[in-house]
Amino acid sequence: MNIIRFSLIGLVSALFFACGGEKGQAAYLDPAQPVEKRVSDLLGRMTLEEKVGQMCQYVGLEHMRQTAAGVDPEEIEKGHANGFYPEFPPEKIEQMTREGLIGSFLHVLTVEEANHLQVLAAESRLKVPLIIGIDAIHGNALVKGATVYPTPINQAASFNPELIEKMARQTALEMRATGMHWTFTPNVEVARDARWGRFGETFGEDPLLVGRMGAATVRGLQMEDYTGQDKVLACAKHFVGGSQSVNGINGAPFDVSERTMREIFFPPFKDCIDAGVATFMSAHNEYNGIPCHANKYLIEDVVRGEWKFKGFFVSDWMDIERLEDYHRVVPTWEDAFKLTVESGMDIHMHGPEFYFGVIDLVKQGKLSEKRIDKSVRMILEAKFRLGLFENPYVKDETTRKIVFNEDHRATALEAARQGIVLLKNEGLLPIDDKKYHKILVTGPNCNNQSILGDWAMEQPEENVITIWEGLKQVRPDVQFSLCDFDWDIRKMDTEKVKQAVSMARTSDLAIVVVGENSMRWNWNERTNGENVDRYDLTLYGLQQELVEEIYKTGIPVIVVLTSGRPMTTEWIDDHIPAIVNALEPGGQGGQAVAEILFGDVNPSAKLPMTIPRHSGQIQTYYNYRFTSKWFPYATGKSTPLYEFGYGLSYTTYQYSEVKLSTNEIKADGTLTASVEVTNTGMRDGTEIVQLYITDNISSATRPVKELKDFARVDLRAGETRNVEFTITPAQLAFYNVDMKYGVEPGMFTVSIGSSSRDADLKQAQFNVK
Numbered sequence: 202m203n204i205i206r207f208s209l210i211g212l213v214s215a216l217f218f219a220c221g222g223e224k225g226q227a228a229y230l231d232p233a234q235p236v237e238k239r240v241s242d243l244l245g246r247m248t249l250e251e252k253v254g255q256m257c258q259y260v261g262l263e264h265m266r267q268t269a270a271g272v273d274p275e276e277i278e279k280g281h282a283n284g285f286y287p288e289f290p291p292e293k294i295e296q297m298t299r300e301g302l303i304g305s306f307l308h309v310l311t312v313e314e315a316n317h318l319q320v321l322a323a324e325s326r327l328k329v330p331l332i333i334g335i336d337a338i339h340g341n342a343l344v345k346g347a348t349v350y351p352t353p354i355n356q357a358a359s360f361n362p363e364l365i366e367k368m369a370r371q372t373a374l375e376m377r378a379t380g381m382h383w384t385f386t387p388n389v390e391v392a393r394d395a396r397w398g399r400f401g402e403t404f405g406e407d408p409l410l411v412g413r414m415g416a417a418t419v420r421g422l423q424m425e426d427y428t429g430q431d432k433v434l435a436c437a438k439h440f441v442g443g444s445q446s447v448n449g450i451n452g453a454p455f456d457v458s459e460r461t462m463r464e465i466f467f468p469p470f471k472d473c474i475d476a477g478v479a480t481f482m483s484a485h486n487e488y489n490g491i492p493c494h495a496n497k498y499l500i501e502d503v504v505r506g507e508w509k510f511k512g513f514f515v516s517d518w519m520d521i522e523r524l525e526d527y528h529r530v531v532p533t534w535e536d537a538f539k540l541t542v543e544s545g546m547d548i549h550m551h552g553p554e555f556y557f558g559v560i561d562l563v564k565q566g567k568l569s570e571k572r573i574d575k576s577v578r579m580i581l582e583a584k585f586r587l588g589l590f591e592n593p594y595v596k597d598e599t600t601r602k603i604v605f606n607e608d609h610r611a612t613a614l615e616a617a618r619q620g621i622v623l624l625k626n627e628g629l630l631p632i633d634d635k636k637y638h639k640i641l642v643t644g645p646n647c648n649n650q651s652i653l654g655d656w657a658m659e660q661p662e663e664n665v666i667t668i669w670e671g672l673k674q675v676r677p678d679v680q681f682s683l684c685d686f687d688w689d690i691r692k693m694d695t696e697k698v699k700q701a702v703s704m705a706r707t708s709d710l711a712i713v714v715v716g717e718n719s720m721r722w723n724w725n726e727r728t729n730g731e732n733v734d735r736y737d738l739t740l741y742g743l744q745q746e747l748v749e750e751i752y753k754t755g756i757p758v759i760v761v762l763t764s765g766r767p768m769t770t771e772w773i774d775d776h777i778p779a780i781v782n783a784l785e786p787g788g789q790g791g792q793a794v795a796e797i798l799f800g801d802v803n804p805s806a807k808l809p810m811t812i813p814r815h816s817g818q819i820q821t822y823y824n825y826r827f828t829s830k831w832f833p834y835a836t837g838k839s840t841p842l843y844e845f846g847y848g849l850s851y852t853t854y855q856y857s858e859v860k861l862s863t864n865e866i867k868a869d870g871t872l873t874a875s876v877e878v879t880n881t882g883m884r885d886g887t888e889i890v891q892l893y894i895t896d897n898i899s900s901a902t903r904p905v906k907e908l909k910d911f912a913r914v915d916l917r918a919g920e921t922r923n924v925e926f927t928i929t930p931a932q933l934a935f936y937n938v939d940m941k942y943g944v945e946p947g948m949f950t951v952s953i954g955s956s957s958r959d960a961d962l963k964q965a966q967f968n969v970k
């Protein structure tokens with residue numbers, strides 16, 4: 202862990218402020234004063250420059266140095282994830298911090314740098330501390346040594362909001378212990394196009410599931426109003442529609458009807474507001490021809506107006522500037538700054554131009570200082586609530602005690618166990634270690650950190666359990682052999698494939714680990730992740746060939762998929778007897794995969810997305826309209842490979858018919874629907890019971906079914922439990938033909954079962970008078 206270096210001045214001023222300063226000190230420095238009063242007092246003392254500075258974020262000093270030293274200018278121009286400011290070298294940025302002209306940093310990855318920057322801020326006239334932001338999407342995983350939990354797509358597969366809240370809470374603790382206060386998560390975009398590389402950082406395709414998981418993340422990070430020194434700000438992002446862009450390209454336009462927007466894309470963001478989310482980030486893309494960063498309708502009318510959001514908006518990476526150079530809706534950056542601030546934007550990510558531009562605009566009377574005050578008020582309020590004025594620093598021993606501690610590692614392991622989906626099993630799993638003694642382990646993802654998923658940096662080897670390591674750890678007595686491919690699936694070697702096949706011939710079982718590579722530290726070699734979109738979803742490189750050649754040897758084969766997005770593995774589904782979709786199970790994921798393969802853990806996860814058979818089926822999601830399947834495809838199957846909500850277990854469950862408390866309710870009434878679920882197999886297990894509703898006849902078309910609730914139910918072998926759901930008007934309401942929200946009278950169908958697949962559901966009907 203890094204040693205903390207305080208400057209003497211910083212330490213003295215920290216102590217001075219911690220003790221409350223001298224008599225007659227400014228009200229804003231007095232923690233006993235109400236936050237509102239502190240904000241007003243401080244704002245009243247600030248110059249225009251200091252105020253606008255609060256609206257500005259910069260990448261960290263080390264980040265700048267590394268970028269300046271190593272990244273090709275063309276890459277920077279394209280706006281990929283590195284930044285530096287040619288005319289503003291780190292020393293100049295440090296000086297601006299000392300002058301109180303910078304409010305926030307991002308990508309500051311060490312305690313040493315975080316403390317150093319806070320020391321500089323404490324030297325400024327008003328000593329306003331910095332807010333430091335980071336993408337702690339599944340743990341604070343961009344930091345070396347942090348706990349890396351499974352990615353959101355795995356988290357969603359657990360259908361376990363309590364567990365997600367726990368991970369988020371631990372993430373907040375690790376962040377504060379590393380000097381960070383604001384994470385740009387949760388990503389509550391509803392993922393409807395798997396070509397989009399960011400699928401894995403979402404909670405999948407269903408608005409209810411995404412909203413519940415997003416809200417749980419917010420609760421864990423902020424614990425309601427985030428007041429205190431061990432909480433962080435969450436950020437609902439990206440508002441809105443990046444997950445259904447033209448051709449699945451990150452940042453490409455989003456153009457759906459208002460109905461789809463309100464039914465599918467808006468609700469998870471509203472759920473985050475209900476959970477108290479402090480900040481929002483706008484999306485790269487345009488909606489309805491207007492870039493989201495300059496979309497007053499979205500920011501002011503919907504989020505602040507309709508939904509009463511009280512927090513602040515941050516721009517995404519250089520997206521304000523893109524109004525000029527990519528979207529081409531304004532001729533200059535200064536116009537872009539004006540337009541976004543007028544549209545409701547509060548913080549600019551990232552760089553110095555915005556600062557100078559906005560000051561100019563105010564001086565020319567083109568933006569009012571009152572408008573600036575509005576943003577600054579919210580930013581200062583956050584800093585007060587987070588306790589930054591009292592203590593902006595982090596102590597090394599706290600970092601050591603909290604980051605990657607035993608408790609956090611155990612949660613990461615448990616989350617992986619609950620987030621790995623068993624897709625197919627013709628009796629080969631769990632592996633019988635009395636029968637199979639010589640097991641070949643191969644495939645490009647079997648022994649590296651690709652299991653971490655995106656938004657993670659390479660972690661110390663000893664912190665990560667790869668699948669290969671997990672297998673050896675879980676079954677030390679089995680004879681495993683490894684045919685290791687290099688991590689780069691773009692450069693798989695044919696000779697290696699031959700070697701794997703020849704090793705398979707002398708083995709009695711093969712475990713082949715294939716999927717995607719989203720390792721951020723190998724930016725240009727990835728096949729998945731941010732800015733890595735694909736036009737098909739097949740296994741890249743020689744992976745398919747590898748599986749087929751090993752299969753041809755005649756030994757039983759288990760395929761383990763590791764990927765944040767659905768993969769179209771139809772051949773594998775047709776030929777391979779056992780398939781486990783581990784998604785991106787995080788740093789402890791190798792152990793969880795091994796435990797599931799050998800049956801130490803009984804899998805319970807369900808798919809938070811539909812897996813198409815072919816990328817030509819995009820978009821494929823379970824809550825389609827009735828006419829979506831009017832005609833079958835002429836040249837292949839129309840069904841997806843695996844449905845939303847699907848996932849097997851080593852035991853079996855039986856569902857009784859659905860019992861309703863009544864067959865008729867008023868439009869504002871409620872009823873209960875229940876089923877008895879029995880564990881009919883030989884093992885204890887956890888079943889995720891899902892409730893779907895269909896509006897049989899409606900004035901505007903509705904989805905064939907929609908998930909409205911779910912429950913995780915633990916069942917011992919042979920045990921039966923009654924599972925009851927309450928159906929409320931909110932679960933029946935929709936936007937009718939006049940776009941009015943409410944419940945229409947008529948018949949509804951309730952479906953309860955183990956997946957969204959019709960064959961897995963029991964149904965009953967009721968009437969709304």
Ligand code: BGC
Pocket residue numbers: 282307336385438517518
């Ligand atoms: C991403 C955001 C992220 C930001 C900061 C952007 O490229 O779109 O999701 O929060 O970078 O890392």
